[in-house]
Amino acid sequence: MVDHSMQSSVTHKSRRWLVGLLVLLIVAGVSWWLWPSAAKKAQTAEPSGHTSRSGMMRPGFGGSTQAVPVRVGDVTLGDFPIFFKALGTVTALNTINVRSRVAGELVKVYFKEGQMVKAGELLAEIDPRSYQNALLQAEGTLLQNQAQLKNAQVDVQRYRGLYAEDSIAKQTLDTAEALVSQYQGTVKTNQAAVNDAKLNLEFTKIRAPIAGRVGLRQLDVGNLVAANDTTALVVITQTEPIVVSFTLPENNLALVLERYRSGAKLPVQAWDRGDRKELAVGVLSSIDNQIDITTGTLKFKALFENRDQALFPNQFVNVHLLADTLKNVVLAPTPAIQYGTNGSFVYAMDGDKKVKIRTIKVGATDGDLTVIEEGLEAGDRVVLEGTDRLRDGGAVEVVNDSTDVPITATEQMEGSPDAESDPAADKTKGKAHE
Numbered sequence: 001m002v003d004h005s006m007q008s009s010v011t012h013k014s015r016r017w018l019v020g021l022l023v024l025l026i027v028a029g030v031s032w033w034l035w036p037s038a039a040k041k042a043q044t045a046e047p048s049g050h051t052s053r054s055g056m057m058r059p060g061f062g063g064s065t066q067a068v069p070v071r072v073g074d075v076t077l078g079d080f081p082i083f084f085k086a087l088g089t090v091t092a093l094n095t096i097n098v099r100s101r102v103a104g105e106l107v108k109v110y111f112k113e114g115q116m117v118k119a120g121e122l123l124a125e126i127d128p129r130s131y132q133n134a135l136l137q138a139e140g141t142l143l144q145n146q147a148q149l150k151n152a153q154v155d156v157q158r159y160r161g162l163y164a165e166d167s168i169a170k171q172t173l174d175t176a177e178a179l180v181s182q183y184q185g186t187v188k189t190n191q192a193a194v195n196d197a198k199l200n201l202e203f204t205k206i207r208a209p210i211a212g213r214v215g216l217r218q219l220d221v222g223n224l225v226a227a228n229d230t231t232a233l234v235v236i237t238q239t240e241p242i243v244v245s246f247t248l249p250e251n252n253l254a255l256v257l258e259r260y261r262s263g264a265k266l267p268v269q270a271w272d273r274g275d276r277k278e279l280a281v282g283v284l285s286s287i288d289n290q291i292d293i294t295t296g297t298l299k300f301k302a303l304f305e306n307r308d309q310a311l312f313p314n315q316f317v318n319v320h321l322l323a324d325t326l327k328n329v330v331l332a333p334t335p336a337i338q339y340g341t342n343g344s345f346v347y348a349m350d351g352d353k354k355v356k357i358r359t360i361k362v363g364a365t366d367g368d369l370t371v372i373e374e375g376l377e378a379g380d381r382v383v384l385e386g387t388d389r390l391r392d393g394g395a396v397e398v399v400n401d402s403t404d405v406p407i408t409a410t411e412q413m414e415g416s417p418d419a420e421s422d423p424a425a426d427k428t429k430g431k432a433h434e
Contacts, residue, residue: 067397070386072349073333077378080326080371082364088246088319090311092239094210097232100225101203102126113216117208124233126204126225135197142190149183156180212238237313242306243285244270246319247297255323260284268302269320270311279310279317330372334365336382347383347390355383357392
């Protein structure tokens with residue numbers, strides 16, 4: 001019994017060993033059969049590039065001799081306007097709260113809300129009857145005292161004759177002359193009362209003090225209005241002309257102040273909130289007398305005719321102040337500007353098939369064009385797109401036409417030059433020019 005169980009155990013172990021050996025042989029055979037196909041695919045898929053220490057090519061490092069597709073732009077010669085941009089607020093040149101100068105019931109309103117009015121135009125009317133009666137009373141008192149003055153003057157003339165004949169005492173004549181002076185003063189007081197009554201009567205007709213646009217009516221017909229009431233009848237804003245207030249940082253002041261003090265009229269453009277549409281063009285009109293120490297800015301005002309009512313009080317606009325215009329300067333497309341450890345540079349076309357790195361010195365820019373102070377000349381061509389795979393002296397293919405195959409993102413990211421072989425390996429990539 002013991003011999004039989006030991007023999008069964010050995011047989012079971014032998015079978016497991018044989019099965020494992022058979023599996024290993026099958027795996028080895030399949031691997032040997034698939035190896036030539038995998039090696040051939042690896043050779044076919046391997047791109048050209050720099051070689052590694054083992055002699056194999058390193059993919060994706062820009063070592064290909066194939067031409068890199070690029071888009072190029074021209075360097076031109078022209079005038080370059082220098083604009084300073086800021087956020088501005090449209091402000092009415094004058095804002096008037098129209099209030100009544102006399103008390104009474106509001107009986108008529110002659111304006112429509114939002115309409116344009118002229119200076120002196122009738123806006124509303126207060127009940128004038130009580131002021132008409134006051135005027136009549138003042139005129140009556142004036143007539144009464146004028147009659148007394150006339151009588152006193154006649155007495156003085158009579159007393160002077162009698163005094164000349166030595167018929168009356170000098171005191172009687174002096175008393176008559178004093179009475180004339182008293183009545184003359186009374187008449188002047190009465191005349192002032194008449195004028196005041198006329199003025200109050202005129203104030204019952206509320207007129208526009210300035211030309212402008214009226215706002216919403218704040219009092220209705222039938223309301224009792226007090227003189228100089230806190231609630232205005234309406235607000236008038238002068239919109240022709242109109243001003244835009246804005247600020248500029250102090251590091252931009254030198255050029256602006258120099259031009260302003262020389263008497264030059266600096267144009268100012270007002271653009272909408274999206275900075276897409278020009279609303280109006282005016283001129284710089286005034287400058288504040290001190291810099292705000294909390295913000296380091298100086299306040300400016302620009303005057304606009306605004307005859308088309310394009311600007312509205314309290315509207316926010318983008319201000320473009322034309323400080324100066326550079327004449328006949330070299331201009332390059334901004335997307336062509338690259339930045340490296342040695343400063344700014346571009347990839348300039350060297351013939352029709354190669355590019356060369358040009359170190360440049362840049363000046364003012366407006367986002368689309370940049371002034372080139374050194375390094376380029378009018379007529380040069382610079383690379384706008386496809387710079388990621390370029391190197392000094394590299395071959396390129398210009399694909400500016402719409403019929404050419406566009407540069408895809410995969411082609412741009414396919415490789416980049418070695419840091420050791422490319423002097424601009426750490427450059428900041430320029431924005432693509434659209």
